[in-house]
Amino acid sequence: MQSTPNLDQFIPEELTRIAYQGFQESKKAFGFLHKQISDRLTNTIVPEQATKSKPLSPEVFEKLQVRLKSLEEKDWQDAQNGVYPSSLLFDNPWSDFFRYYPELCLDMVKIWDRLQKKEFQKFDNAIDRTGYPDYYLQNFHYQTDGYLSDMSANLYDLQVEILFNGAADAMRRRILAPLKQGLQAFASLPPQQIKVLDIACGTGRTLRMIRGTLPQVALFGTDLSPAYLRKANQVLSEIPGELPQLLQTNAESLPYQDNYFHGLTSVFLFHELPASARQAVINEAFRVLQPGGVLAICDSIQATDSPDFQEMMNNFPSIFHEPYYRHYTTDSLEERLRQAGFINLQVENHFVSKYWTAYKPVV
Structure with a gap:
């Protein structure tokens, strides 16, 4: 059920590597060009925003570039080692990017207006906001309608790729090796009986990567946003034979039986949750995971991980509306995972x- 054939069968390794490097450089160039345009317009129209953050020092910038190259090398090596097919390295929604880039630029006008008025919880009147937790009703990243409109869902992947200098998918793919390894505990089961849930699946990018890595397991996704679930359904339905099992729900109270899933993933969720919600989601993950099952989480670096990047982390919630990020950077998810009952933590x-x-202990 993979969306594209495995390139390893047809193209020599060295050519694939050159193509991958060129592909990553093209995404970086795209992001660099956008940043130049965005910075000039922002400094002209809302110059006070430019004073909220300082430019990175040359030393910090160089360290970031070294870490980015290391990430790309790890991405490449995982594909070469068979963790996932090389085709995933090139699976980028370019048609969406070019289709929605003009809308992203036009949306900047609304962002500037919210910045000047300090409106961080503004939504279109047509959007139904009932039933959502208060912490969710935010214009995260200052984006229009938060996570509750189709436009937001269409722009999200493009925004994230620009933010991370073309590295968003490579970062997402780092959960695939531990997930695949963790599921080996259930190798005696028919693959179709192995169930994997992506918590806060958003636009479905992570689920699409899991499908490319594990072509036969049963995939599930949950998210609070009906708009993002519609986008995820579109993204996953592009895969021949894929029938997405997507559900709108709050991850603090998952509507699944105890011990239902063999594997769980969550990408870029916890920094957008208040502390109590972080623990509630982790507790629910423990409950719905089978004994011996694996949980793989990806999120932002934290203060204790990279002291050199502390100023950058301090700037982030100022440049982008991220009301829970500061607390997240000093929060111990390791302790929260242990409190819920998880063991064999790896970071x-x-x-x-x-x-x-x-992992959930085997009873």
Whole structure:
């Protein structure tokens, strides 16, 4: 059920590597050009925003570039080692990017207006906001309608790729190796019986990567946003034979039986949750995971991981509306995972992201 054939069968390794490097450079160039345009317009129209953050020092910038290259090398090596097919390295929604880039630029006008008026919880009147937790009703990243409109869902992947200098997908893919390894505990089961849930699946990018890595497992996704679930359904339906099992729900109260899933993933969720919600989501993950099952989390680096990047982390919630990020950077997800009952914790860092792998004990 993979969306594209495995390039390893047809193209020599060295040519694939050159193509991958060129592909990554093209995404960086795209992001650099956008940043130049965005910075000039922002400094002209809302110059006070420019004073909220200082430019990175040459030393910090160089360290970031080294870490970015290391991430790309790890991405390449995982594909070469068979963790996932090389086709995933090139699976980028370019048609969406070019289709929606003009809308992204036009949306900047609305962003500037919210910045000047300090309106961080503004939504279109047509959007139904009932039933959502208060912490969710935010214009995260200052984006129009937060996570509750189709326009937001269409722009999200493009925005994130620009933010992370073309590295967003490479960072997402770092959860695939620990997930695949963790599911080996259930190798005696038919693959179709192995169930994997992506919590806060958003536009479905992570689920699409899991499908490319594990072509036969049963995939599930949950999210609070009906608009993002519609986008995820579109993204996953592009895969021949894929029938997305997507559900709108709050991850603090998952509507699944105890011990239902063999594997769980969550990407870029916890920094957008208040502390109590972080613990509630982790507790629910523990409940719905089978004994011996694996949880793989990807999120932002934290203060103790990279002291050199502390100023950058301090700037982030000022430049982008991220009301829970500061607390997240000093929060111990390791302790929260242990409190819920998880064991065998493993922690890694790649570029500007952090990863936790944890297991539910076998009774």
